[in-house]
Amino acid sequence: MSQTRVINGPHLRTPRTTRNVMMHVTISLIPALLGAIYYFGIQALYLSGLSVAVCVLTEYIWQKITKKQVTAGDFSAVVTGLLLAFNMPVTVPVWALVAADVFSILVVKQMFGGIGNNFVNPALMGRLLVMVAWPAAVMQYVVPRTVSVDAVSAATILGTAKSGAETGYSYLQMFLGEMPGAMGETSKLLLLIGFAYMCYKKIVNAEAAVTYIGTVTILTFIFGPDGLFTGDILLNLFGGGLIMGGCYMLTDYAFASRKGKLIYAAVAGIITAAIRIFSVYPEGICFGILTANCMAGMLSVLYKKHVYGMKKKEA
Template sequence: MDNKFIVSSSPHVRSSEDTSYIMKQVIIALMPAALTSLYFFRLNALNVMFFCILGAVLSEYLYQKICKQESTIGDYSAVVTGLLLAFNVPASLPWWMCLMGSAFAIIVVKMVFGGIGHNFMNPALAARIFLLASFPVAMTAWTKTGVNWIGSTTLDAVTTATPLSFLKEGPAGLSALYDSGTSLTDMIVGNVGGCIGETSALLLIIGGVYLISKGIINYVIPVFYILTVFILSFILGGFNISFAIYQLFAGGLMLGAFFMLTDYTTSPMTVKGQIIYAVLAGIITTVIRLYGGYPEGASYSIVMVNVMTPLIDKYAKNRVFGEVSK
């Protein structure tokens, strides 16, 4: 008689989905916004995406080759990191800065700490902050949409103000934003100056909904983050509903909500912890946007809550059934 009773260590429930499948789904979700950025920023966007992805994949391959480790570039995580970094920089960023940022993300933030699943903060956002501290002029030289047409050979940015630059002044900045010719529709579809990832908030939302429908992420973190920013912007903005709505579609809020905050490694494990995590990120984002020295607070807020995740997990644990009270 065959022994049907098999004892093994956890996990007892396994999934056929591996890292490469998850990363492919993330790439698919980002593709509509990536294609839209090519329409608005032309060859500059293609240049940035190519060199960011190349730098990430090459850095991971060379690091593991030198350290005599098994190559993991086939799981597409480096591709996702490079693409997300490209979404977090201006379309005018020089190619060598793209390579440097990708190398920092992969080697310093990811591989040194043990590779995928061991990084303590989002590698793409850490690289963005590194580039912003190292090359502040290049990282804030926003390219005006529709300027660099196919065939252009220049990577020089045309100076233009981003919507967040106007919203930094609070509700009073709405008038200047209207006068600049930037409408809410422009912000939703992505026809505004800024980072590549500020292209089409609508398509980023659609990409996020796609990931939720596939079970790659859940709705808790994006919804609580977006709601926190909206409510706090409404209150601190003098109960101006238009100001709060503009805040939602400005900058990299939607990119951060669906593609950055939801990173498995750097987000809490429990629903209770995820709510705390998302609300804290929303508070920090809004405070930086309205009172900080830099117009965009999404990237800094996400990195800050990333490092809080172990503490949140410690105090937001689920109750263990069968536990004997002390």
Template structure:
């Protein structure tokens, strides 16, 4: 017969604060913002400024009204505002962006207790809201200014391929960002530059991001319909927002252990790949990551975690 005895556990202390971490994430997104301005014009800057301002003000006003500690200055709302606008086309109406910002901060983040308590990614939920309520607002993409001087509407590359068309852009154009898409997802080069900075600062888990991206790429390569995704790894990798999702939208803080993070990332990857292959949606990143967010509790039951400070002794 044995019993569990609780003893004092170790505590890992660090000088890294939430504000410092979120500031690093915001800094890493600066190249992406500059790329959005270069490819889609000055309106991208205006939209980014509006999104950040609405997110910060929403968090500040709510915390003041609810008489809670004000954390609007910890840069987490800034990051949410940037990630949300980067998941939108440059043609998104201002009121739609504002509605998504308020929904993300107020209902998804603050109503569940604020940063660290929300169980899904606020920016992705804001994107999902717009996809469901106003789909035309986020489905009208324009060709970058470097490709066409006119604001020509076009489908995303994955959407075009899924419709039976041949890709009109080279792999290099996809990698650099010279293709239609959301403001922050087109340039893989700039996304990787920012992600490299986060890896250098030790903010993100590179293994989880790689696991997610590799899972989607491999599964779509093997099981994708003939002539659609099969045999074209670079199209799967560069043709949509996969790198944006893996490097910035995949919230891996829900698990502490390395094993849990990889399991979570792989699950999100499997769901994303399944949506890309079997559904009418060409992407699946939003649904894949959000579903994995909701499954975090169940996934944590699939492996045993060592609890520091507890050991079994025999009576």
């Protein structure tokens, strides 16, 4: 009787855990949270806190009911709650935000097996739900308190630009966050500070973020209609949620290889740019990244992984 020899493969050990990673992501979002409070008032803090509480509580209750391991303390629900709040205007009704929170955690995340098993970004799906079901609830943007204007509500920079009107805001104002928009996406400076922290902690793939942002800006620069994006890279870069999407919403953990991550980011960028150029929507980030999420399985066949311990021609 022949015997089968089992050889254990090498294992990489690291102190990094899901809780550790998500805790650092939460820390990286603090500058943007402080910016939201500064620009839009204490209501931004209330909504962000509520969103986090609902996400964590929903995850805890579901795992208790289904008798699964409780992971509500791993900070992943905290990150989802913050990102959901950051993608909403400060005028969002509480019920709409709560509905997005419950949907993101319960349907998108937990019903697919929890963290690591959901095939799309839960926060973006929650945003999409509210945007499609109750568009008026997430389209009422306000001008930051630091901007001296008479208007209280206003369209986003990209929405104004796409309509052919003058934006009325300088590039510096867009970069700092002194413009109408969602609570956490307006200040590009604070988002980049948080992103730099994640890069320092080596918990994010900077190449994927740069690829996504670069793809969108280059394509809209070349093919965008006159008067909107053509010749105005800074408007396209700072006028919307592109920095937020590339640095925080682009989920690239589905791919282990560098090539796979870059292909995924480029495809998301192409879809986002196409929506910005050809559709009635001025942003396209939500649709672009979510579509790339759904295409992850198909995209994985575009490259061949190298199996550890084998020559590349045999892999």
